[in-house]
Amino acid sequence: MRITFKTSIDRALIDFSRVQERLAELQRQIATGKKVAKPSDDPAAMNRALAIRTDLTANGQYLRDIDSGMARLGTTEAALGSTTEILQRVRELAVLGANGTLDQSQLNEVASEVNQLLEEMISVGNTKFASQYVFGGHQTTATPFTGVGVPPTSVTYNGDGGVIERDISEGIRVQVNVAGDTALSSTFSALITLRDDLQAGNIAAISGADLGNLDTALDDVLTVRGQLGATSNRLELTRNRLDGAGLSAREQLSGLEDADFVDTLVRLNAQEAALEAALGTVARSIQSTLLNFLR
């Protein structure tokens, strides 16, 4: 082939622009650490990467939902723990009242302690989690339990049976509340009846029905606490699963998007060497023309 001055120059320019394009791409990969930076770099990888990113974003939200659910369950569980303690103390008082050794004035003192525990129990029933009343069902902004009269002769439930749920992973929803009336109404009525029987000196009722009522209330609370514990475990397990899934999704994403640092550096060096060699060759060849030798 006949090679002219312009052919050498043009070919050199074409070669340089190619090598430099590749160099620029490799430098970008090293600077950003990404081999896929835009859809056209690898449309199939990008498609999958976007789907994985969406999953990861959703997972992040599920983890926040789980944390929020666990915290709510924790608050509820603590309130029910207090309820158990109160019921156990009240049961001790009921046993004391039932053995028949106390006179009426002493029974009245016991009754007044039961009344105080009743009021304490009402405030436990109105426990809040992040400004939500946990026992009110969907009525999270109104106090679920109000005592009627002073001292209270009955306790009204203002909540409803509403179910509060959290999304904990795709398509899976878990209830994170208990309705206050099912959990606590037996407790309130047991306390009120016991207090009234103590004041009336009705030892037979105290040792009979009242102790039975307290045991039923304790059972009710324990059943609910058991359910809450199971839900907590489930949330914990789901959290672990999501953490694991997130980790493997991140690995997949990295495999799809991230540049192999060592490989990229080696290729960058190779391209740089190629560019220098090409530059050197052209520099020599374009200097030597016949003109250098004619005088």
Place this chain on the structure above:
Amino acid sequence: MGLSVSLDIATSALRAQQLGVDVVSHNIANVNTPGFSRQELQLASEVSPLTGAQGRDSRLGQPGMGVNASEIRRIRDQFLDFQVREVLHSFGRFNAEAGALERAEVIFNEPSEGGLSNLLADFWNAWRELSNAPESTAARANVMAGSQTLVAAARQVHDQLRRLQSGLNGQVVLEVSEVNTLARQIAELNEQIVRVQVTGNNASDLQDQRDLRLDQLSRLVDTTVSERTDGAVSVVVAGQELVSGSVVNTLTTQVEPTNLGYRSVRWTADNAAAALSSGEVYGLLQARDVGVATTINDLNTLIATVITQVNSVHQAGFGLDNTTAEDFFTGADAADIGINPTLVADVNKIGAASGLNLPGDASNALAIADLQFALTMNAGTATMGDFYNAAVGRLGASIVEARSIADNQRFLRDHLETLRESVAGVSLDEEMTNLIKFQRAFEAAARLITVVDSMLETLINRVGLGGR
């Protein structure tokens, strides 16, 4: 033959070698001129008029009468021109298309935090976050903020894609007028070339200029060039003659109300649509009416689904103040999507609950979040996220396709242009060698005259003086 004939021969040699030097000078002067083809002086020996029947001494034969500079010819391979032009319009088409789609890709800004894919995921998440505290104004404000970011991004992507489209439209108009300018220049050069060639002269430099214009034109539109016997060329574009001799049939553009007011390319003479099939103009039209238009349609389909799906679920919800039957979004697609101003003014009206007076109920918010995984697109086979990711993937794939063809064509073009340059390009080494060749021949011819001169002197001054 007399000595005067010898002088004539020497003179013809002087003239021819000087002409050779001129041709070399012209070549060197144009070493960097785009489109220039090197020229070569054709020399032929001058045959004696006495050769043949009238020859006086036919046994000996007659010496020739010197040298004749018969032609200054340009060295060019027209088949290479044809090949280069074939590649140029194909390169022009795919390069323009890839360039336009690459700009669309930048507008989508994927993958990134600010990309629609992520903002859409954030939007669904905001509804789930609301379920953690439906009675709280802060969580509601969070839903509003996420929605506003999504709306702003969708509209921005849409508006930028439309701007890209109208930018391409403007480029079509510019390039069509460039086609017309080149066509006029080619017609003008046709006229000059015919005029020069009629007189038997060579129009090499004019032909070079015409070839350069033809190359430029071939990048813009798909041309078929044929040379006529009178030296003029005719250029056929999209089945019609754009240039025929000195006549130009120009192209024009016309606003098409049915295609968003973008312009179509038409023949000025009869206003018929120009059926372009390649070249940069066609690439721009394809990008405008197919590539970018499809992308905008995809975006609109997605956003329209988001609007109708979210609205239909939100309609069933109740706000903290028992507001119900409110749309969440306004608008029909990405062009005009907005958020119901009633909700913007009071986030407590966002319908998170499924009934009256249920401040702690977020089941409707969760129903909206569920839409993320509902198969609402492609006739119930894809989620909105799937649809969007596939659309972005398609855009990427069409860029890869156009770019790889364009790169191929560029490689071919570079190769063919190198070949063409190797035929037609000026080699300085060659020219210097030729210069020396002509210089030496000129010197020898000059010496010839000196010798003949001294021979004449011998005859005139010395002959007939014998015995003096």
